Amino acid sequence: MATSFHFEHVLDFTPGQADEILRTIPAEPGVFALCGARKEDAPYLTQTADLRRRMRRLLDPPESQSKRLNLREKVARIEYCVTGSTFESSLVLYQATAAQFGYTEARRRLKLHTPYFLRMTMENAFPRVYSTNKLSKRGLEQMYGPFPSRLAAERYCDAVLDLFKLRRCYEDLAPYPDHPGCVYGEMKKCIEPCKQACTPEEYATESAAVKKFFDTRGESMIISIGLEREEASSAMQFEKAAALHAQWQKVKATQALADWIIRPIPKLKAIIVQTAGEQQREAELENKEETAVFLLDGGCIVGPERLSTLGVRAVREQTSVGSSLFAQPLMLQAVPLEGESTASNSPEHRAEHVLSLLEARTQPSSDLALLSDHLSLLRRWYYRPEKQRNGEIFFPNDDGAWPIRKILRGAARMVLGDPKPMAETQRDASKEAAKDIKTKILHEGRPDVERVVPVSSRKP
Secondary structure: OOOHOOEHHHEEEOHHHEEEHHHOOOOEEEEEEEOOOOOOOOOEEEEOOOOHHHHOOOOOOOOOOOOOOOOOOOOOEEEEEOOHHHHHHHHHHHHHHHHHHHHHHHHHHOOOOOEEEEEEEOOHHHHHHOEEOOOOOHHHHHHHEEEEHHHHHHHHHHHOOOOOOOOOOOOOOOOOOOOOOOOOOOOOOOOHHHHHOOOOHHHHHHHHHHHHHHHOOHHHHHHHHHHHHHHHHHHHOOOHHHHHHHHHHHHHOOOOOOOOOEEEHHHHHEEEEEEEEOHHHHHHHHHHHHEEEEEEEOOEEEEEEEEEOOOEEEOOHHHHHHHHOOOOOOOOOOOOOOOOOOOHOOOOHHHHHHHHHHHHOOOOOOOOHHHHHHHHHHHHHHHOOOOOOOEEEEEOOOOOOOOOHHHHHHHHHHHOOOOEEEOOHHHHHHHHHHHHHEEEEOOOOOOOOOEEEEEEEEOO
């Protein structure tokens, strides 16, 4: 992927024409490289929120006695591309750095580290769960994540194991009756397969229950406990229902420790919607309301593809304290002309076409290092505070289909931007105006058309 990367815009740079050249560069977010005249010179490669401003700081004439980095006399060529979001800039910068310096150096320069996962060793005779940041081809299907940190992974792991009696020891078990055991067995938090206190079938059943909990993110256990609680309540067994309710609350608290993105790596699939960069403005004046769509498939990120929000109309009068009902985008039905079909130009059809293009670009990769880098970029973006994380993410439905309408509404919200502050209401002025308003009866005595209307006595 990264070896075929190239910047969209390339400009020759000379110090004498620096001002004219920099004036043509857009003041928008993007990634750029400042290249020297010799091939052996390493380029200055970075991302920025304003391409023109950042390049001016590096290429303008240096100030006297200033220690700021200045590359005016060393740059012979400027390469850059415009992006629409921080997420897209990070992905483009990774691809550009890998193409220029290789994957290993790109990993070091961008400080990419493999996220932590929970690994369940189902291939073992006595499976166990532990946190790790080492990927293996054999265990990808039993690795759940990514987590924001090792502490978060271990906290979730301990909370899940408290609901079951799976072993927590690290040794390769060779069970025999006189095994000394461990403290978890003494606290009745383990069914002690090391002492042969349970049969292999019983331990396999417990392991399957733990795996089902991870696969469904606790929904399987919540549903089963909820049904038992309703049956006990219907049978007037209130003590049993109270105990089941306490267990239900404990499972809900455990479920809250794992985000929606916590899934097995092969099933890690989502659509990420970001703002699109204003590239080639004169050629795209008719398609301003577009968003950039990325596909996360099996942990690898593909994209972007442009998605037009034409036909998805958002209420532009929404405010930060307004009703969420009026802040939601609306789907408009196109009115076809005579002999014209609008099915191919509907918002749903365009979204399905964009998703099909992204899925066609996905290629199964066996490179664990590349998978680790993409997962690291995903974790860096996803686990930011909500106020700092730009963009939206959408997961597939239970049947595997994409929520097309949710994606379109999310794209429309990205185009619309943040809600505007609500205008202040001038209550005093309205009260004064109400004093000058009198009423007048029109068509008095005629029941069908008689009505009372306000009449202002204030002269214009």
